[in-house]
Amino acid sequence: MFKDRLDAAHQLTKALNKYEGQNPLVLAIPRGAVPMGVWMAQALHGEMDVVLVRKLSAPFQPEVAIGAVDETGLAYLSPFAAAMGINPQYVKDEIQRQMKTLKSRRQQYSQIRAPIPVQGRVVIVVDDGLATGATMMSALKALRQHHPQRLVCAIPVASPEALAKIQPLADETVCLSAPEDFMAVAQFYQQFPQVDDAQVLALLQPKFSA
Known part of the structure; x- marks a missing residue:
């Protein structure tokens, strides 16, 4: 603890x-x-x-990670993501959502320093x-x-x-x-x-x- x-x-x-x-x-x-x-x-x-x-969040369960994406767009999907039967289009949309957040944060942080x-x-x-x-x-x-x-x-x-x-x-x-x-x-x-x-x-x- x-x-x-x-x-x-x-x-x-x-x-x-x-x-x-x-x-x-x-x-x-x-x-x-x-x-x-x-x-x-x-x-x-x-x-x-x-x-x-x-983090890439599971549908209707935002606290559950099904993978992650970095700011270059390279995504990692957990093996269990496929087992959950998640729609591939949902995954693409979720990656895009999180990429927007990453780009916004990088823009904010870059105003402070490179x-x-x-x-x-x-x-x-x-x-x-x-x-x-x-x-x-x-x-x-x-x-x-x-x-x-x-x-x-x-x-x-x-x-x-x-x-x-x-x-x-x-x-x-x-x-x-x-x-x-x-x-x-x-x-x-x-x-x-x-x-x-x-x-x-x-x-x-x-x-x-x-």
Whole structure:
């Protein structure tokens, strides 16, 4: 159990302290992980940015992920998506919906500063937890194409199934807990408030992320 996201970030940083002094690039998955990424980058004496991916939601069940898409349009679909009998047109429409959100966020974030290049860097991708692992899988696949020196996945908690899916996609995976009774990320936090766009934009200001 974590007190809040900053408590989780503090514990993750301890597990990642070997990267202190290597100027790691900490990439947070918006929105929940952004406060974590800011704290971790400062503690590790690195830089912080975001990696933009979006969950693809199941019909009539927006909390259920059937996959994810990155800002280039590359989509990952969970194997069970086909088993659910989801209409292919729904999937195409959902990808387009989420791409609009990604483009809007990139436009907002770019007004603050340009994305930090990944190539040749130690890159630590952080999220506040993994249920299906779809967004983290999408993020890791997208980042691998930009040739980081080392690609690290860092999460406080994950379902065992999600952890097994993402481990082959990273050079190293740091996960503090993968309990068998996992039902939702929020169950492992005493405080788990929503992080809104205004908070993300404020945290991306250079005074926070430098």
